[in-house]
Amino acid sequence: MTLEEKQDSAFKKQTRTIIFGTETRLGKWFDIVLIVCILLSVLLISIDTIESIHAEYGRAIYYAEWCFTWLFTIEYLLRVYSSLNRLSYMRSFYGVVDLLAILPSFLALLIPGANVALAFRILRLFRIFRVLKLLRYLSEGNLLLKAMVQSRRKVFIFFFSVSLIIMALSVVMYVVEGPNNGFTSIPKSMYWTIVTITTVGYGDITPQTNLGQAIASLTMLIGYSIIAIPTGILTAEISHEMVAERDLSRNLIKCSNCGGRGHVLQAQYCHHCGSQFESPSPEGKS
Numbered sequence: 184m185t186l187e188e189k190q191d192s193a194f195k196k197q198t199r200t201i202i203f204g205t206e207t208r209l210g211k212w213f214d215i216v217l218i219v220c221i222l223l224s225v226l227l228i229s230i231d232t233i234e235s236i237h238a239e240y241g242r243a244i245y246y247a248e249w250c251f252t253w254l255f256t257i258e259y260l261l262r263v264y265s266s267l268n269r270l271s272y273m274r275s276f277y278g279v280v281d282l283l284a285i286l287p288s289f290l291a292l293l294i295p296g297a298n299v300a301l302a303f304r305i306l307r308l309f310r311i312f313r314v315l316k317l318l319r320y321l322s323e324g325n326l327l328l329k330a331m332v333q334s335r336r337k338v339f340i341f342f343f344s345v346s347l348i349i350m351a352l353s354v355v356m357y358v359v360e361g362p363n364n365g366f367t368s369i370p371k372s373m374y375w376t377i378v379t380i381t382t383v384g385y386g387d388i389t390p391q392t393n394l395g396q397a398i399a400s401l402t403m404l405i406g407y408s409i410i411a412i413p414t415g416i417l418t419a420e421i422s423h424e425m426v427a428e429r430d431l432s433r434n435l436i437k438c439s440n441c442g443g444r445g446h447v448l449q450a451q452y453c454h455h456c457g458s459q460f461e462s463p464s465p466e467g468k469s
Contacts, residue, residue, distance in 0.1 A: 199265040202258070217258070221284075224251040225305050252288040259285060280306045330420035337416045345380075345409060352376045352402055356395060364391045380406040 204210035230236050231244045259281045266272040273282070283306070353372040360366040365388040366375065375388045379402045390399050438453040452459050 195265050198261055199267075202262055202265060220251060220254060221305070224248065224255075227251075249288065252285055255281070256285045326424055327421065330417060330424050333424070334416045334420040338413055341409075341412055341416065348405065349373060349376045349380060352380075352398065355398060356390065359392060359398065360390050360395045364395070365389070376402060379403060380409075382406050382410065 200207055201209045201213050227244050227248055231241065231248075237244070262272060262278075262281065263269050272278045350373070353369055353376045356375065357366050357369050357372040360372075362368075366372045371388070378385050379399060382403065390396050438456065438458060440458040441453060441456040
């Protein structure tokens with residue numbers, strides 16, 4: 184126990200146990216109630232943007248939102264007060280998000296409309312990873328992130344190539360269709376090309392000439408042809424990372440007799456010295 188912990192008051196210790204102690208019964212209930220309040224707050228902010236609801240229930244939502252704001256403000260102050268390292272908490276990811284959850288309400292008193300940023304409170308739901316003990320699944324997330332980083336060059340080349348195709352088709356459609364058919368500029372034509380090549384097809388701009396429609400058909404076929412390329416690149420990298428992790432886990436298995444590595448999980452004998460393992464799956468790990 185550190186000197187700071189010994190000097191803490193009983194109230195401060197109890198507060199820290201409830202607010203930061205996700206392993207305790209009161210701590211779990213505190214986090215669950217907090218998550219419910221965050222969801223209700225974000226829901227109120229969202230439905231308040233609906234004009235009919237704002238006109239009828241705007242004042243009630245306003246008061247309810249301020250209740251949540253003061254609740255989160257008190258919670259933030261208690262976190263700062265009970266934290267063992269206040270500066271460390273305030274500079275951490277959760278500390279910054281907790282502050283951003285309450286700051287827009289007070290800024291809205293000076294800057295009209297700033298309270299819309301309160302929707303960022305949804306970031307506080309990252310605490311659900313701690314409540315539901317989902318951190319054990321972060322290794323799979325790290326695998327996906329590592330695969331994305333490894334494939335960044337291939338994906339960049341792909342998007343650069345697609346950008347050149349979009350530029351070329353945009354110029355062609357601007358020349359073929361022209362302003363009379365809605366293609367009033369090359370940027371406008373680029374918007375149409377992107378919408379078409381991604382197979383979204385809003386239909387707000389459509390080619391009218393036979394040649395323009397033929398180019399549009401070709402653009403759609405190009406879109407279907409290239410849409411699977413990024414998926415294939417990422418899938419290949421994920422497969423590569425999974426194989427690498429599997430090989431790494433195998434290399435961790437060590438023979439207790441000679442120290443040899445590289446055994447499969449179900450190996451019964453060391454392929455270096457021939458010694459028999461005590462169990463079908465070697466237990467010696469460094």
